[in-house]
Amino acid sequence: MSLRLTRGVALVATTAALALVATTTPAVAGPVRDQKQASRWLSGQLTDGLVHNDQYDFTDYGLSVDVGLALHAQERRGGTVTAIRDALAGGVDSYTTGVDWGSGDVYAGATAKLTSFVARTDGDPASFGGVDLVERLEGLVSTEAPTTGRLQDVTTSDDYANTIGQAFAAQALDAVGSDAAAPVTSFLLDQQCEAGYFRLGFSRKDSVDQTCDGDPRDAGKPDQGADVTALVLISLDALENPSAQVQDAVERGSAWLAAQQRKGGSFDDGYAGSNANSTGLAGWALGETGRCGKAQKAARWVQKQQAGSKDKALSADKGVIAYDRKALLTGRKDGIEVTTRDQFRRATAQAAPALDNLRKKQCKA
Template structure:
């Protein structure tokens, strides 16, 4: 995933070089003043604290949910993506990927329940985890995830290109479709173009992406054709679509236009305190760290620095950033609550039953914190 550490590869070489990241002539003074060092530390403190807290939530490389007594593979994947996306933690992201790999069937299929179900969104997410962290999606835990994902892409009808679960229920949504479009494109799959086209069809006229897909057998499959209830804005889906579409090699003009429209919509949806509600309401709604962090990540990754900074600072205000030694929050510095209410509820410590929510919020928000000071 492109991030603050990889802007050169994202077409921003001129900007980065003009910022002073050019090799100094021999003998030139290159010392950093204490003043600048302090500023740099302040810029990176939020993301580093969040990343440290996240890695501290791992047990043998996996996120274990003590409340239910299970390893949460999907959330573990979120942690891997966060560590990769925040930059500078490739080795940690790789370690999480390696811990996940032996459990790929338990994560992406119903094998543990004696069923032949296949969860398309999980397959797509697993493939992206492998690809972004330097692994091989065609050989992940002994499984060819690209082939498995190709088998869950519809090949005919109005829903051509749509992912669909195998089983009695279908929980596929735009988030999974975005992962599928990215994974198949990066892998050079013959199903990639159709998956990308179907993802683009979920973009609504205002520029946002909806999160809910129409049933696979419906005659209409686009946001433009959807009923109002099926076409609600989703900050999470829009940000996820942007992040994945930016990973598509050899982007078409249509893909580039879709990214531009989505970013324009995202850039205008922050509330006064920098937070985003899940449906992008400018007032009211449910302003939360999860949606805000994803928005900051997508905006910053694409070079929309001012909007990314606003969102990142909104998240940073929620983050536990003080000194908590000797308090019920000892060891929790860097954690991010879902919203203000969750932060208030956690002031006497993060309860076992609530820790999952804090972990999810922190995983989704951590990469966005890289843009607290902007991205140039």
């Protein structure tokens, strides 16, 4: 799953090098090089601070935020992150509303994600591109029972707000000290299921019980594999003064996530098998929540999907991370084509932050 939140839902090492990686004190030179190369490649995908999709000829604001989040998480290319933020200021309405299609719709997921990104990167979400994003986001939060705190689209059609957007909203509103942060976070915690994972979709708005466990439609299995839980954990970990309830949710969620790791270190999205997007997000989240061994194992798997200097067809794309082994082998043969570039961009944006765990002497406590 991409971090992109549009209306619908809206990141190769040699055997010898891997042998040098210890469980909690990995070697530094290789991982630092791999991170730099991935960051350099991501930065090179920008045109005037934004990602442009050449296949379908549109500016991808959501993916631009993904790139910014990935670079910011690694504390790399701060100037590029600022350039992304500045460029996004010119497309606030295009990204968060239906103005380009002549509608008055406002999309909760995109609004929450953009507000979170601006807040995380030291921008002013209360005055961004001529828009008060905080006010816009607060206006998308339900204040009536039983959905108090629930994020919702303003739309005449289907409401696509979901737990990923809810997590971005909780982090963003907490960062700016909004009164809406508490109910938004409380509703987010209600989406954690008994097993420990976070579900993607919400209950029907007319349901008295808005919790995961109170929804008869929940089958006890996550509908997006590791992705949703990882994204929620990353946002919850960023809260400035987490409550005991939040800390408990993070512990339960990270324990569940750690248990989903496959033998080789990878994670999946519940559909397509092991992939760099899911593994990158999970490794990123596990590193932030202190599960270092698992996080480093995921990072080593991601590292194996990264193009190196010996990949001649990818020589101009050194550092890029492929979605999976098949995509890497295809890239080694054909290079990156206009029809495959989007997948490489999304995989690298979601997986690159996980590489940070290879150079940490100890995970974040």
